[in-house]
Amino acid sequence: MTELFGIPMPVLSGQILLGLFNGAFYALLSLGLAVIFGLLRVINFAHGALYMMGAFIAFLLGQWLGLPFWALLVVAPVLVGVFAVAMEKLLLRHVYGLDPLYGLLLTFGVALVIEGMAQYMFGVAGKPFSQPQALSGVSMIGGMILPHYRVFVIVVALITCLGTWALIERTRLGAFLRAATENRPLVEAFGVNVPVLLTATYAFGALLAGFAGVMGAPVFQVSAFMGSNLIIIVFAVVVIGGMGSIGGAIASGFLLGLCEGLTKVVYPEAANIVVFAIMAVVLFFRPSGLFGKAA
Amino acid sequence: MQSTDLYIRPDLGQGARRLPLQALLLAAGLVALAAAPFLLYPVFVMKLLCFALFASAFNLLLGYVGLLSFGHAAFFGGAAYVTAHSVKVWGIDPVAGIALGTLAAAVMGAAMGAIAIRRQGIYFAMTTLALSQMIYFLFLRAPFTNAEDGIQNVPRGHAFGLIDLSQTLNMYGLVVAVFLVGMFAIWRVINSPYGQVLKALRENETRAVSLGYRADRYKLGAFVFSAAIAGLAGATKALVFQIATLTDVAWQMSGEVILMSLLGGVGTLAGPSVGAGLIVTIQNYFATTGFPVNVVLGLLFILCVLCFRSGIVGELAKRARR
Numbered sequence: 001m002t003e004l005f006g007i008p009m010p011v012l013s014g015q016i017l018l019g020l021f022n023g024a025f026y027a028l029l030s031l032g033l034a035v036i037f038g039l040l041r042v043i044n045f046a047h048g049a050l051y052m053m054g055a056f057i058a059f060l061l062g063q064w065l066g067l068p069f070w071a072l073l074v075v076a077p078v079l080v081g082v083f084a085v086a087m088e089k090l091l092l093r094h095v096y097g098l099d100p101l102y103g104l105l106l107t108f109g110v111a112l113v114i115e116g117m118a119q120y121m122f123g124v125a126g127k128p129f130s131q132p133q134a135l136s137g138v139s140m141i142g143g144m145i146l147p148h149y150r151v152f153v154i155v156v157a158l159i160t161c162l163g164t165w166a167l168i169e170r171t172r173l174g175a176f177l178r179a180a181t182e183n184r185p186l187v188e189a190f191g192v193n194v195p196v197l198l199t200a201t202y203a204f205g206a207l208l209a210g211f212a213g214v215m216g217a218p219v220f221q222v223s224a225f226m227g228s229n230l231i232i233i234v235f236a237v238v239v240i241g242g243m244g245s246i247g248g249a250i251a252s253g254f255l256l257g258l259c260e261g262l263t264k265v266v267y268p269e270a271a272n273i274v275v276f277a278i279m280a281v282v283l284f285f286r287p288s289g290l291f292g293k294a295a
Numbered sequence: 296m297q298s299t300d301l302y303i304r305p306d307l308g309q310g311a312r313r314l315p316l317q318a319l320l321l322a323a324g325l326v327a328l329a330a331a332p333f334l335l336y337p338v339f340v341m342k343l344l345c346f347a348l349f350a351s352a353f354n355l356l357l358g359y360v361g362l363l364s365f366g367h368a369a370f371f372g373g374a375a376y377v378t379a380h381s382v383k384v385w386g387i388d389p390v391a392g393i394a395l396g397t398l399a400a401a402v403m404g405a406a407m408g409a410i411a412i413r414r415q416g417i418y419f420a421m422t423t424l425a426l427s428q429m430i431y432f433l434f435l436r437a438p439f440t441n442a443e444d445g446i447q448n449v450p451r452g453h454a455f456g457l458i459d460l461s462q463t464l465n466m467y468g469l470v471v472a473v474f475l476v477g478m479f480a481i482w483r484v485i486n487s488p489y490g491q492v493l494k495a496l497r498e499n500e501t502r503a504v505s506l507g508y509r510a511d512r513y514k515l516g517a518f519v520f521s522a523a524i525a526g527l528a529g530a531t532k533a534l535v536f537q538i539a540t541l542t543d544v545a546w547q548m549s550g551e552v553i554l555m556s557l558l559g560g561v562g563t564l565a566g567p568s569v570g571a572g573l574i575v576t577i578q579n580y581f582a583t584t585g586f587p588v589n590v591v592l593g594l595l596f597i598l599c600v601l602c603f604r605s606g607i608v609g610e611l612a613k614r615a616r617r
Contacts, residue, residue: 043417094601100417101363102600105557108550109596116590229428232546236425239418269436276429280410283422287413 007265013144019261020254021150021219024157027253028212029234030241031161032205034249035168038181039201042092042103048231049114050206054080054213055222056118059127069132073214080210081203088202096198111228118224126221153215160211161250168246177201236279241291248291316615320565328474332467338535341467343575344474345532350555350567352524355481357553358562359490360517361497363420365549366407366427367525370400372544373430374526379446379539380439389452389460393473393530400526401519403430408518412511424546431544445540449533466535473531477524482564484520493517525552547589554592557599560606569608 058076095102135149168174180187241252263274331340378396451460495503559570581588
């Protein structure tokens with residue numbers, strides 16, 4: 001079969017792959033947002049900026065030290081995580097307990113500063129970042145074109161998401177985390193150091209964003225504003241999925257990436273807005289989101 | 296009183312004592328408006344007034360209903376597009392153009408509000424941001440907006456077919472009139488029984504609902520009104536600068552208007568105007584230095600949230616009350 005609904009199979013499969021590829025980024029970022037929001041009650045507007053930061057750190061380390069991609073994939077997110085620790089301790093800590101809107105505004109301010117400084121130091125032009133040699137090839141399977149790097153990103157993102165899900169839902173540390181989300185004073189009374197847990201959670205969320213940034217660097221150009229448009233789509237994903245569940249964040253990330261990819265095949269003009277349109281429809285019929293509990 | 300909310304609670308019972316001061320400030324403001332075009336660069340003052348009205352419209356929603364809209368640029372910029380197109384291409388009267396832009400903003404507000412008010416708090420903010428981004432892409436694609444170029448060289452025309460708006464002072468007069476009408480409308484709404492219900496919703500929605508108020512209708516009404524006034528400001532700005540571009544509908548603009556309100560004082564009548572004045576001045580200053588103004592705005596955001604959440608006017612009001 002070479003056609004489905006009048007659309008050539010290679011085009012369709014290519015867009016499905018591309019959709020899942022974009023969905024991998026949505027999933028990684030919305031997962032980080034959900035983890036952070038779950039415990040800190042802060043919507044991390046700086047998430048897009050941290051994503052950009054991961055890409056930039058990878059770019060710079062690659063240039064200066066000539067580190068291979070595999071090393072960058074570890075080092076850059078860790079550095080973003082370190083930055084996030086400082087950010088949490090210096091700034092975010094002061095807005096816990098206030099109206100959650102303050103957290104949004106604070107992190108929005110941080111995002112403006114990070115992106116503005118990146119623009120100031122590196123200009124607005126995108127920086128090229130080459131794919132790792134080992135993954136630059138392309139395979140053909142039954143008429144489907146599979147660029148290795150894209151498949152790699154989808155698989156790695158899926159593993160990371162599932163790992164995070166397992167960490168939170170299936171381990172003792174995750175149990176503390178969930179308990180602290182439900183009833184913080186009680187968990188503190190049991191001797192768990194909640195402030196450290198908060199810092200670690202924020203750093204972990206940021207690390208995920210930085211990780212996504214490094215993976216995005218070879219495909220999307222590394223530029224100061226690469227994260228700012230992405231984060232708005234991710235917000236829509238989060239609204240659709242509801243932030244109540246980790247699994248919901250992951251599933252809706254991939255799902256919406258897929259929807260976007262398919263829209264590109266059927267009606268390319270609407271590809272930019274399809275996620276927002278789905279959000280509007282979902283809000284209309286299920287105000288608490290697809291996977292959310294009633295707020 | 297240690298308040299953790301975004302707004303300052305009204306100080307009931309002290310209004311009578313403060314009234315002469317307010318009247319004095321109002322008179323001083325009117326004198327300043329009359330003198331400004333002769334002391335400052337008139338286009339700068341007009342820009343400032345447009346943003347002051349825009350910020351006041353935004354503040355109506357955040358300060359008096361407790362809804363943080365992250366999508367007000369859609370109304371500001373959307374109205375600018377409609378006015379610019381109708382005046383330039385259809386050749387209608389500039390005042391009618393402004394009215395049409397305002398109407399368009401109100402319609403967009405009704406559509407966006409109907410969806411957004413289904414969620415509260417933080418979700419409301421994210422929803423409005425996402426919806427305004429959708430509107431941004433629609434304007435990017437729409438055939439009449441010329442994508443990146445925007446609608447340029449919009450003629451100012453003759454107001455009511457008589458007053459030549461290409462004369463700077465005439466244009467200034469129109470902007471002042473629009474500003475005063477808009478501010479009066481906001482003031483009137485805040486101090487009406489309707490405004491009291493809005494404040495009740497902000498303070499305790501569950502209780503207001505239990506008293507029989509239909510929260511959603513009140514919120515939607517406030518959203519549409521706020522969108523319309525934001526549109527009025529954007530429509531006027533399109534005539535002042537004779538241009539409507541994507542900058543006005545982009546999310547950065549929504550962020551700026553939040554900062555203006557926050558800096559000046561959320562929930563105060565004059566605060567957003569003060570904040571708008573400061574931000575526009577800062578932007579004008581940094582536009583010449585090459586240093587990204589966003590860094591400064593970001594630092595101001597951080598400073599406002601961490602150190603003075605009541606804003607400039609809010610802090611002053613607190614001190615005056617002591």
